[in-house]
Amino acid sequence: MRAIKNILVLLVVFTAYSGYGQKYTTKAYALYQEKNYTEAQIWADSAIVSNERFNSQLWQLRGLVYRKLEQTENKKEYRDIAIESFIQARTLDTDGKHKDKIDGYLKNTIIRYYNGAVTSLEEKDLEGAEASYNQYKEKQIKYVDSTADFKESDIQFYTALGSEYLKLVSTLQGEEKTKQTAKGVHFFQKVLELNSNLFGPNLNVGVMYYNNGADLLMNMDPLTPLEEIPIIEEKAQGYFKKALPFLLEAHRLDKARTDVIEALTGCYYGLQDDANYDKYQKILDEKNLPVLLEKHKADPKNIEVVSELVRIYSTTFEDDEKYKKYAEILNKLEE
Template structure:
């Protein structure tokens, strides 16, 4: 609010008591730019603020770069809010950051940091939309990296690790929707999801969702191999593939047991354990968790 009042004062001072812009045009390009912005004449505002940063008398002032950020942020919101690669947003960020390099005035510093936090949030939101709507992992990663680079400056108190966990869990869902019964099941796609869930565990060692999904992914990789197996192949080839499936079930097991210990989605986890122990031909453990699963299902009736 103080900044807006200051802008109004500048404009009032520039105009003094006259209303004829043609006769009494203010000399300061920053003032001109903000005047045009108030009139929603964005192209003219941009023209004059870009001229101001080339002026030796204005280019080394915090206010000049702050207002340039203000104008470019307005252009972004007006014209490119749905453009994840908006040049206006990039220039707004650059200008606000540049404004922090000069002698600090509280009103401009606070305004710049608040605006940078807003712009960082738009990057995070764009990353989320790239996953949810566009199914575009590459763009999601680029937007999230921009958020991670900007938010420590804008708000040092932001819990970045929490945001990272949320983001990588969401990103992993792009690679974790394959049906192992489908002949198109891609082991490499599953491996991408595995890498993302393992990264989540490096950030949050008790993330039950990551443990459960890792268990499911290794189980699905084994189930897909079994479904695609050609038993007419030479016996040694078949046995080699079966051994690989067993190794995948064994990889799935500790993740699923950890999810069980964390009491995560009990019914789903029990179904996972039943499937894994069945694949390992461990009848005792299979019967144990099958009985618990049946009891749970009966209690839900």
């Protein structure tokens, strides 16, 4: 009889305790299941200042509620609250019963920074993309895997980011172009620090520097005072010199790419280095001549093609007869 009495007392106490202990959590969970996340948030937040705060599942639930709210209410700050909640859930999960589940929640929440970086990149918010990617890495190391290796991910992300800067600078002029070029170069160089044998970043850094130099000369103000002409020329040549090691490396990695040869030709031309200019122009012309002749056959009125043929037959492959022939065609086309 006494034993039964004791059991009944324990049951009453447990029921009262558990009823009290899960009141907010239970309600929050029910609302979460009903997809009423705003109300669920109120109950979950109430729970964490009650005795229920020692329950790992409450914190998991709170994390899930905030994660949903981040999407439905478009509040990015809720993502951090979700992450903090999952961390607290993991801390309270002393026997590791929910470890895999919590780790999954964390990974899937943290990867949103990565996806955010991609979205920002697509929306051309380049600074936002970088910030989001850095947050992804920082939180991944802090909360998921302190030994995480981001080498491949960094290469892909910074290549993509650098490429976006490359697109951006092609639409800019002057100081802003120089400023954004420096950023693009910075990201490609980050990639090259991780793997210097990559063709794309080498070409792109080379191209960015080359374009900067070429633009200085091509867009010179017609009223530039005489004394400033050599200064601008020197500044442009500074960019060509910077471009060369990257372009030469890109050429070493892929000798067939004509765009690299073209950029190298442009650099040496701008640097008044005729020996190297002739060398690369010859390689380029050898590749391009059959294509140009075909193009001319298909479209005899294409002035650009005829101009190129005139140049080739008057310089790289000097042929007076052919030069005269195409020069005459060019003159007629220009009349």
